[in-house]
Amino acid sequence: MANARYDVIGIGNALVDILVEVEDTTLVEASLPKGGMMLVERSDSDSLYKTLPAGIEKSGGSCGNTMAGLAALGGKGAYIGKVCDDQFGDVFRHDMTAMGVDFPTAAAAGGPGTGKCLVLVTPDAQRTMVTYLGAASDFTPQDISVSAIQAAKVLYLEGYLFDRDAAKAAFIASAEAAHAAGREVSLSLSDGFCVDRHRDAFLDLVRNHIDILFANEHEICSLYQTDDFDTALIAAKKDCKVACLTRSEKGSVILSGEEVHVVQAQAVAKVVDTTGAGDQFAAGFLYGYTQGYDLAQSAKIGGILAAEVISHYGARPETDVKSLVETMLGA
Amino acid sequence: MANARYDVIGIGNALVDILVEVEDTTLVEASLPKGGMMLVERSDSDSLYKTLPAGIEKSGGSCGNTMAGLAALGGKGAYIGKVCDDQFGDVFRHDMTAMGVDFPTAAAAGGPGTGKCLVLVTPDAQRTMVTYLGAASDFTPQDISVSAIQAAKVLYLEGYLFDRDAAKAAFIASAEAAHAAGREVSLSLSDGFCVDRHRDAFLDLVRNHIDILFANEHEICSLYQTDDFDTALIAAKKDCKVACLTRSEKGSVILSGEEVHVVQAQAVAKVVDTTGAGDQFAAGFLYGYTQGYDLAQSAKIGGILAAEVISHYGARPETDVKSLVETMLGA
Numbered sequence: 236m237a238n239a240r241y242d243v244i245g246i247g248n249a250l251v252d253i254l255v256e257v258e259d260t261t262l263v264e265a266s267l268p269k270g271g272m273m274l275v276e277r278s279d280s281d282s283l284y285k286t287l288p289a290g291i292e293k294s295g296g297s298c299g300n301t302m303a304g305l306a307a308l309g310g311k312g313a314y315i316g317k318v319c320d321d322q323f324g325d326v327f328r329h330d331m332t333a334m335g336v337d338f339p340t341a342a343a344a345g346g347p348g349t350g351k352c353l354v355l356v357t358p359d360a361q362r363t364m365v366t367y368l369g370a371a372s373d374f375t376p377q378d379i380s381v382s383a384i385q386a387a388k389v390l391y392l393e394g395y396l397f398d399r400d401a402a403k404a405a406f407i408a409s410a411e412a413a414h415a416a417g418r419e420v421s422l423s424l425s426d427g428f429c430v431d432r433h434r435d436a437f438l439d440l441v442r443n444h445i446d447i448l449f450a451n452e453h454e455i456c457s458l459y460q461t462d463d464f465d466t467a468l469i470a471a472k473k474d475c476k477v478a479c480l481t482r483s484e485k486g487s488v489i490l491s492g493e494e495v496h497v498v499q500a501q502a503v504a505k506v507v508d509t510t511g512a513g514d515q516f517a518a519g520f521l522y523g524y525t526q527g528y529d530l531a532q533s534a535k536i537g538g539i540l541a542a543e544v545i546s547h548y549g550a551r552p553e554t555d556v557k558s559l560v561e562t563m564l565g566a
Numbered sequence: 567m568a569n570a571r572y573d574v575i576g577i578g579n580a581l582v583d584i585l586v587e588v589e590d591t592t593l594v595e596a597s598l599p600k601g602g603m604m605l606v607e608r609s610d611s612d613s614l615y616k617t618l619p620a621g622i623e624k625s626g627g628s629c630g631n632t633m634a635g636l637a638a639l640g641g642k643g644a645y646i647g648k649v650c651d652d653q654f655g656d657v658f659r660h661d662m663t664a665m666g667v668d669f670p671t672a673a674a675a676g677g678p679g680t681g682k683c684l685v686l687v688t689p690d691a692q693r694t695m696v697t698y699l700g701a702a703s704d705f706t707p708q709d710i711s712v713s714a715i716q717a718a719k720v721l722y723l724e725g726y727l728f729d730r731d732a733a734k735a736a737f738i739a740s741a742e743a744a745h746a747a748g749r750e751v752s753l754s755l756s757d758g759f760c761v762d763r764h765r766d767a768f769l770d771l772v773r774n775h776i777d778i779l780f781a782n783e784h785e786i787c788s789l790y791q792t793d794d795f796d797t798a799l800i801a802a803k804k805d806c807k808v809a810c811l812t813r814s815e816k817g818s819v820i821l822s823g824e825e826v827h828v829v830q831a832q833a834v835a836k837v838v839d840t841t842g843a844g845d846q847f848a849a850g851f852l853y854g855y856t857q858g859y860d861l862a863q864s865a866k867i868g869g870i871l872a873a874e875v876i877s878h879y880g881a882r883p884e885t886d887v888k889s890l891v892e893t894m895l896g897a
Contacts, residue, residue: 253657289634289661292623303620322653324677326584348653360767 239418240386241308241337241451242525246379247298247393248371250350251323255290257355262363266460269357272364272426274398282369283353292323295352295550296371297425298393303517303551304540306334308560309337310525313383315336315409319370322396323349337379343370354510358549362510375401376408384409385416388445388525391517394425396535397433397440410444419476421447423455423517438474447477448523449517457479460527475509479534483509486538489530498534499562503540511550515540519560536560570749572668572789573641573856575718577710577740578629579702579726580647580671581681582654586621588686593694600688601758603695605729611698613864614684624656625661626683626881627702628756629724631842634882635849635871639667639891641856644668652699654680659712670711674701691879693841706732707743715740716747719856720778722848725756728771741775742864750807752778755785756849762788769805777807778855780848787812791795810865814840817869821860829865832873842881846871850891867891 252547262269265283275283290552302312314331316388318324327349331338350369354362363416384390390413396402410420422445424430438459448471450458455467455478464482471478472490479489486500519540523533539560540552545552593600596614606614633643645662649655651673658680662669681700685693705727707796715721721744727733741751755761755778761768768789772779779802781789786798786809795811802809803821809817817831852873854864870891871883 273584284660285663287660288664289625290659300606326623329615329618332616 238381239367239388240527241313242387243302243305243389243391243521244313244315244384244387244395245302245391245393246315248296248350248366248368248408249299249318249327250296250352250366250368250371251292251326252295252352253284253290253292254354254356255287256532257287257357259357260393261286261355262357266367267355268362269363270361272366274366277347277367277369280353280365281364287353287355292326292515294327296393297395297423297514298391299327299331300356300514300550301391301518301521302336302425303334304328304329304515304544304556305522306336307552308519308522308536309554310522311335313339313387314411315379315383316339317370317374317378318349319343319346321349323351324370327556329337330508337383339383340378345445346370346373356548360508362504362508372399373401374405376405379405379409379412381412384412387413388418390418390420391521393419393421394423394429394437397429397437403436403480405442407444414444419446420444421449421517421521423449423513426459427453427457430454434445434458434460442474445475447479448475448515449479449481449520450485451481451513455464477530479516479520479537481541483512485517487534491530494530496531498531498535498538501538503542503546506545507549511544512541514550515544515552532564535564539563568718571642572644572714572718574633574636574720574852575644575646575715576629576633576724576736577646578724579627579681579697579699580630580649580658581627581683581699581702582623582657583683583685584621584623585685585687587620588618588688588722590688590767592617592686593688596698601692603697604890605697605699608678608698608700611682611684614696618684618699623657623807625658627724628726628754628845629722630658630662631845631881632722632754632849633662633844634665635875635887636853637667638869638883639850639853639867641853642666644670644718646671646707646710646714647675648701648709649680650674650677651682652745654682655701660872663805668714670714671709674704677701677704684792687879688868689785693839696896703730703732704732705736707736710736710740710743712743715743716749718744718749720852721749721851723753725754725760725768725773728768729760734767737771738775742807745775750777750797751775752780752848752852754780754844755789758788760786765789765791768801773805779806779863780812780844780851782812782814782844783799783810808861809866810847810851812844812872814843818847818865820865822861825861825863827865828888829862829869832869833875834877835892839879840874840876843872844873845881846883856859863895866895870877870894
């Protein structure tokens with residue numbers, strides 16, 4: 236993995252989050268299942284937004300959060316995702332580049348606007364997300380940067396994009412470009428319901444293009460249509476070079492050929508908000524993996540980042556995770 | 567003051583705040599005086615933004631903060647200010663209307679974009695603000711809504727707009743429209759340096775169009791070119807029906823004809839961030855004034871809101887100030 240300009244390059248839905256505190260009744264009135272994540276059309280996003288109280292805006296997106304975590308650890312990342320040449324697009328680009336993450340994708344002129352995610356935070360600290368993808372839904376093979384992908388040790392794909400055919404084609408093209416340059420390809424399944432909608436295509440992707448797979452229990456069981464984690468685990472071991480299966484407070488299981496690592500979760504004094512736990516596990520694991528740490532150490536770094544992010548509101552690290560990891564690995 | 571649809575209608579610079587945590591060195595490198603508030607061109611705003619870390623965005627603006635405070639108390643407000651038909655314009659409009667504040671000004675199509683304020687927060691919790699006015703700087707007499715102004719008990723003008731001739735003309739036209747309907751007109755001087763730049767025009771405005779004047783010690787001394795607060799106080803008493811002079815931890819002095827009220831500041835356990843103290847004093851005072859409280863009670867409500875806002879980061883109330891005021895006035 237020498238001569239790589241980047242440790243990781245990610246492809247994801249570029250979204251600006253609009254965080255709003257609401258009462259439970261708001262979810263009931265809008266028929267939104269608490270804790271859910273749903274995709275809606277612009278008109279639905281706009282009409283819901285009209286009913287909400289004042290909020291705050293910040294750059295987000297699952298893969299964007301992972302790249303933020305990687306950058307916070309000192310890893311060198313790049314990000315591919317589609318925004319428009321509007322103010323939210325400027326905010327997204329600014330925040331990525333300000334963190335030291337390269338962003339080679341050109342903004343689309345005009346069009347449907349940069350995507351946004353309405354994040355409804357209820358008093359019990361749960362987050363219900365309503366996403367209008369905007370420009371992100373126009374992601375096609377033309378938006379990938381082959382030279383950037385080939386300059387990264389690992390390509391990281393956000394499963395959420397897999398809802399659209401053009402984005403599926405872009406994933407395949409990106410994976411082939413990475414492999415042609417001797418790089419590795421990783422995928423986060425992102426969402427059990429997304430897996431349900433595209434099971435065959437996901438299985439094909441995982442079996443033929445993915446080296447490193449990230450999934451939680453629900454997602455991996457959905458992929459292999461089983462209720463039994465052990466059954467899913469055996470199937471995943473067969474399909475990927477490395478499978479990273481996360482299990483919330485039960486830690487993670489890392490499988491690679493005959494290697495099996497059962498890694499304990501990092502202790503957390505108080506779980507405040509679980510958003511971003513999977514994104515940050517991937518960030519920590521990929522940081523370790525691309526720095527030459529072994530699989531168990533990489534999973535431990537992933538667990539440290541996940542524990543940090545669930546200790547506060549928001550899906551990106553807020554403390555000095557670089558020092559935290561150095562201290563905890565040293566200990 | 568019967569038959570008014572609104573308690574207060576405000577005219578201000580409509581801005582979206584971009585809050586960014588920076589080190590002191592960032593201020594030094596950009597030659598920005600800590601705690602200062604400066605207006606810059608778009609190119610300067612853009613080039614500074616490029617150097618900054620990731621931030622969060624929220625609706626702001628001095629008068630916008632005052633209207634947020636009024637709405638939090640249960641007052642009925644309206645806001646006049648210029649945004650563009652872009653995403654920050656949507657955010658600003660959404661937040662005002664979500665708080666129950668009417669926003670009759672149409673968004674400008676195209677143009678320089680909705681204004682933004684880069685709020686640089688240093689580790690000592692001080693805020694240094696760099697504002698690009700964008701669409702707000704195009705405010706002209708055509709942007710005022712005479713019917714809305716005449717439907718409000720009190721018109722509230724944000725002094726920051728007074729840097730531009732077209733906005734000055736809009737202030738005069740608005741004040742005349744309000745007075746023609748038997749309404750009252752109030753003004754916040756906003757900034758001692760702005761007063762310095764336009765002293766004669768401010769004096770003319772105060773003497774001929776303003777019923778209720780809000781100013782802190784620095785601003786009122788700047789207006790009357792004196793170092794002596796008592797001298798400024800006597801001059802203000804002569805020029806306005808009501809002068810509300812705020813003195814930070816020394817409380818406020820309210821003058822009206824022969825009436826003088828020296829109102830103690832509300833106790834604050836810990837001052838976290840003084841941004842918005844003046845905006846919230848005006849919100850509380852105008853709420854009390856338009857609900858028929860006497861001047862001393864109105865000033866006390868202003869002090870309660872100012873104390874609340876300096877107890878936390880941010881320029882708008884975060885606790886239930888309506889209950890707080892009811893409890894404290896009852897006591």
